[in-house]
Amino acid sequence: MTACSPAAPPSTEMPAPAPAETTDAVRAIDIAAGQQDGPVDVEVDGGAEGVGVTFREITIEPxxxxxxHCHYGQLIAVVxxxxxxxxxxxxxxxxxxYRAGESIIEGAGYPxxxxxxxDDDVVLMVTYVIPEGKPLAETDLANCDH
Incomplete structure (x- = not known):
């Protein structure tokens, strides 16, 4: 696993989320949008087992x-x-x-x-791209890169 290099701080100017694309049979709602100033490269070695993708809303109370913890794959999140x-x-x-409207990219391996x-709840919209069979978060830091 390789550690994520620091990305440029996210831009503070956020475009408004795109309007929902709707037809009678298909409806799409943009839940969150964030901005990264630099390129984003998502690479996850899923090996023979493949890669799992999980979308999660996380609320962290004050x-x-x-x-x-660390991760075996990469995360893309929006505050x-x-x-x-x-x-x-x-x-x-x-x-x-990270403030509301900013995005977070977490790479594999680093604690x-x-x-x-x-004083207010933090709400994150997170996409995990993790090798199948691995936990979304690894709390045994011996399994993380240091």
């Missing part, structure tokens, strides 16, 4: 956090509400705050933790 304080060695000073240090 004062709570994810606990330190829909609140501010997520993200602790990881990939950031200068080891911390970056990190997300915390809600604000």
């Amino acid at each position: 004062g709570a956090g994810t606990g330190e 829909e509400q609140g501010e997520l304080t993200h602790y990881a060695d990939i950031y200068p000073g080891g911390v970056h705050v 990190h933790e997300g915390r809600n240090e604000g």
Whole structure:
């Protein structure tokens, strides 16, 4: 697994989500949209088992956090509400705050933790791209790159 290199901080200017595309038989609703200033490269080695994709809404209450963990694949997330304080060695000073409308790219292998240090719930829309059979988050840090 390779650690994710720090991405440029996300742009603060967010385009409005595209209007829902609707016909009588097909309806689509954009749930969240975020912006990355740099290129995004998603690579996951699924080996013989393949790759799983999971979409998840995560709510973190004030004062709570994810606990330190890593991932076997990559995540692409959008902060829909609140501010997520993200602790990881990939950031200068080891911390970056993501605000509503910003996107997060997490690479495989590196330990990190997300915390809600604000007064309102943090709501994240997360897409996990993980090798099949692996957990979405690995809490045994011995299995993470350091």
